[in-house]
Amino acid sequence: MAADKRYDVIIIGTGAGGGTLAYHLAPSGKRILLLERGGYLPREKDNWDARAVFVESKYRANETWLDKDGNAFHPGVQYYVGGNTKVYGAALLRFREKDFGEVGHHGGVSPAWPMSYSDFEPYYTKAERLYHVHGQRGTDPTEGPASAPYSYPPVSHEPRIQELCDDFRRLGHHPFPLPLGILLDEEEGKALHNSACVRCPAFDGFPCLVNGKADAQVICVDPALEHSNVELLTGAYVERLETSPSGREVTNVVVRRKGAVEEYSADIVVVACGAINSAALLLRSANGKHPGGLANSSDVVGRHYMRHNCSAFMAISKDPNPTVFQKTLALNDFYFRSGDWEYPLGEIQMLGKTDGEMLKGEAPGWAIWKPEFVLDFMAEHSIDFWLQSEDLPHPGNRVTVNPDGQIVLSIQENNLEGHKRLKAKLEAMLTEIGLHDVLMPRSLYLGKNIPIGGTAHQAGTVRFGRDPKTSALDVNCKAHDLDNLYVVDASFFVSIAAVNPSLTIMANALRVGDHLLDRLGATGS
Numbered sequence: 001m002a003a004d005k006r007y008d009v010i011i012i013g014t015g016a017g018g019g020t021l022a023y024h025l026a027p028s029g030k031r032i033l034l035l036e037r038g039g040y041l042p043r044e045k046d047n048w049d050a051r052a053v054f055v056e057s058k059y060r061a062n063e064t065w066l067d068k069d070g071n072a073f074h075p076g077v078q079y080y081v082g083g084n085t086k087v088y089g090a091a092l093l094r095f096r097e098k099d100f101g102e103v104g105h106h107g108g109v110s111p112a113w114p115m116s117y118s119d120f121e122p123y124y125t126k127a128e129r130l131y132h133v134h135g136q137r138g139t140d141p142t143e144g145p146a147s148a149p150y151s152y153p154p155v156s157h158e159p160r161i162q163e164l165c166d167d168f169r170r171l172g173h174h175p176f177p178l179p180l181g182i183l184l185d186e187e188e189g190k191a192l193h194n195s196a197c198v199r200c201p202a203f204d205g206f207p208c209l210v211n212g213k214a215d216a217q218v219i220c221v222d223p224a225l226e227h228s229n230v231e232l233l234t235g236a237y238v239e240r241l242e243t244s245p246s247g248r249e250v251t252n253v254v255v256r257r258k259g260a261v262e263e264y265s266a267d268i269v270v271v272a273c274g275a276i277n278s279a280a281l282l283l284r285s286a287n288g289k290h291p292g293g294l295a296n297s298s299d300v301v302g303r304h305y306m307r308h309n310c311s312a313f314m315a316i317s318k319d320p321n322p323t324v325f326q327k328t329l330a331l332n333d334f335y336f337r338s339g340d341w342e343y344p345l346g347e348i349q350m351l352g353k354t355d356g357e358m359l360k361g362e363a364p365g366w367a368i369w370k371p372e373f374v375l376d377f378m379a380e381h382s383i384d385f386w387l388q389s390e391d392l393p394h395p396g397n398r399v400t401v402n403p404d405g406q407i408v409l410s411i412q413e414n415n416l417e418g419h420k421r422l423k424a425k426l427e428a429m430l431t432e433i434g435l436h437d438v439l440m441p442r443s444l445y446l447g448k449n450i451p452i453g454g455t456a457h458q459a460g461t462v463r464f465g466r467d468p469k470t471s472a473l474d475v476n477c478k479a480h481d482l483d484n485l486y487v488v489d490a491s492f493f494v495s496i497a498a499v500n501p502s503l504t505i506m507a508n509a510l511r512v513g514d515h516l517l518d519r520l521g522a523t524g525s
């Protein structure tokens with residue numbers, strides 16, 4: 001292979017995992033190649049247009065996957081520099097201390113991780129600083145110990161959300177400011193003249209037109225590329241990885257770019273394509289030494305897919321909710337149990353403010369018979385919640401690749417009782433604070449479960465562990481079966497907890513980055 005195609009490190013995928021790792025390794029001076037199937041997300045007015053984003057799905061991958069019965073669906077994935085963080089809601093929370101141990105759920109057991117909270121803690125602190133997480137320690141009763149305060153103050157509540165927060169407190173609950181990765185400097189609820197973020201309504205699910213969101217492109221990939229030893233190829237789809245005859249080393253990274261096949265190689269190859277695409281890449285790379293897929297002697301690759309049990313939930317009030325930036329509050333009082341139940345329920349968060357176009361885009365069953373102006377009215381009067389509970393890692397919930405190379409996602413929902421109870425808790429709280437007095441007739445609460453295409457929180461398909469029989473990666477996220485292959489995205493999760501996944505992906509990328517720097521005899525960020 002020509003010397004110009006040989007690198008010290010190749011990183012495939014530039015999202016929360018790959019982008020963060022690239023940032024950490026960049027100052028090492030090692031030759032690093034980033035391969036990203038997408039391009040830069042175009043900066044244009046449509047970034048903030050709810051119709052373009054939610055109805056036309058303008059920024060979603062133009063791809064079709066199959067469910068276990070062969071039905072096609074359009075997955076909620078985006079292929080860009082920065083990966084899915086280009087559209088994420090940037091709620092960046094740590095797993096709870098107990099989430100790293102075995103936790104009993106109504107639907108089964110959430111297994112223990114091979115490492116503890118204290119192993120991750122220093123990296124959580126670094127990831128929070130790197131991704132400008134705005135939050136306040138000591139306000140979330142379930143949070144673990146932290147070695148440093150947040151570097152940025154919590155994002156302020158607008159009056160209607162402050163009122164909701166006060167009401168929840170009056171009931172004896174412990175709402176807290178949702179930790180957010182955002183480039184916001186504000187005073188009295190207003191963005192300062194030099195703040196990148198302008199506190200607009202287009203936060204959750206939209207790309208940010210003004211680069212105010214702390215996404216992996218803005219925070220990590222762009223700064224990494226300032227180092228001359230780091231290169232990025234966009235439009236570079238990695239088709240397969242080839243190994244040496246012994247099967248112990250990845251020798252070739254086979255890329256399709258601009259219709260042609262190119263090959264690259266490196267001392268260390270890191271896969272960070274997102275949990276579904278990383279599993280698919282390893283499965284596509286099966287060869288004589290790895291007949292069940294690369295790094296898959298354990299047969300776990302593709303299995304244990306998790307994505308959270310989630311609902312978007314609207315309380316419709318008869319008074320308008322004029323909040324612009326709504327995603328500032330969360331509540332973990334039912335995270336591990338409730339007064340009347342001994343099992344975990346999950347987390348309640350605010351969502352970005354719904355508008356009528358989003359409702360039309362999501363086209364829930366009941367919306368089909370609603371005239372558009374009714375949907376607009378409902379959105380203007382809604383207070384919007386995101387409920388998130390843990391689903392459990394079952395081997396049958398899995399990613400496979402069919403003979404045509406198409407991704408097949410098989411899911412059997414599990415552990416739903418806690419989620420049902422979480423919804424009931426929120427309903428009861430809203431009724432208790434008197435919101436029912438201002439609801440439309442019939443106290444209209446609308447819950448919407450996330451269908452199979454809801455792949456936003458995908459995780460667990462290439463799990464890490466100490467036993468090569470039950471895990472594909474070791475504790476450094478190196479494949480047990482190969483000497484130079486790592487996986488550094490949401491794939492390594494053993495369980496998914498009930499908090500959003502990205503901060504744990506970022507912290508882990510920094511942790512694995514330290515291991516790689518040691519291995520390379522170098523220093524990083």
Ligand SMILES: Cc1cc2nc3c(=O)[nH]c(=O)nc-3n(C[C@H](O)[C@H](O)[C@H](O)COP(=O)(O)OP(=O)(O)OC[C@H]3O[C@@H](n4cnc5c(N)ncnc54)[C@H](O)[C@@H]3O)c2cc1C
Binds near residue numbers: 080083277490
């Ligand atoms: C609408 C939405 C809202 C979300 N909100 C939150 C939130 O508030 N908080 C939170 O923590 N998380 C949130 N998430 C989830 C978060 O975005 C993901 O957990 C995170 O981005 C996953 O990181 P990753 O590195 O595993 O994968 P990704 O960020 O998806 O990165 C994978 C990268 O690999 C590239 N790629 C894939 N296959 C190939 C290939 N074969 N060759 C080359 N490149 C490839 C992709 O283009 C992509 O750039 C949200 C996601 C969505 C969609």
Ligand code: SF4
Binds near residue numbers: 202210211212213325
């Ligand atoms: S709220 Fe801030 S970060 Fe979000 S889209 Fe608007 S300007 Fe960008």
